[in-house]
Amino acid sequence: SQQGEEDPQALSIQEGENATMNCSYKTSINNLQWYRQNSGRGLVHLILIRSNEREKHSGRLRVTLDTSKKSSSLLITASRAADTASYFCATDVDSSYKLIFGSGTRLLVRP
């Protein structure tokens, strides 16, 4: 079963709008990462947030982490058509070396 579940499953917005997608997970984590996947391509790492961090920024990306609610959100500001992709959260848990990916959010940014 998936450790992370993204919400919504799909999101369609206009270029220039902000996009917010959420990730919920089940067990305590060490770190949480967000990846982007363009259609038919491999995943690309976007940002990592550690379990003791609450917020992190990278360019137009803002990630928050609430360990009490076991959830994270990814905000993309001033979206562009090139942001159209699927976005996945990934968590590593305890002493495991595994990285567990969520089910993903498909984002469509309309020009």
Add this chain to the structure above:
Amino acid sequence: DSGVTQTPKHLITATGQRVTLRCSPRSGDLSVYWYQQSLDQGLQFLIQYYNGEERAKGNILERFSAQQFPDLHSELNLSSLELGDSALYFCASSPGGAPYQPQHFGDGTRLSIL
């Protein structure tokens, strides 16, 4: 370009057959990961190798096996193929293999079982 190379890009074969997928990690990366992505199962972690040794195992079937060679390239062998094995298979690499290190993905091998 992630620096991770996967071959072949596409593979079409029949049930019961055996195939080998190949991955060359980014230069300097010691750890290789294999994932399976399908519509119904999502992105599933299969196995991780670090410097030639198996480090972590996920939902990898007994019909599947992998290895990492001294030159650090890796191969994923899939045997007795079934229709349900049709999927995208990704290889990723990272420098040291710790889960907090970003993984760099290849563009995958699309496997179609007829």
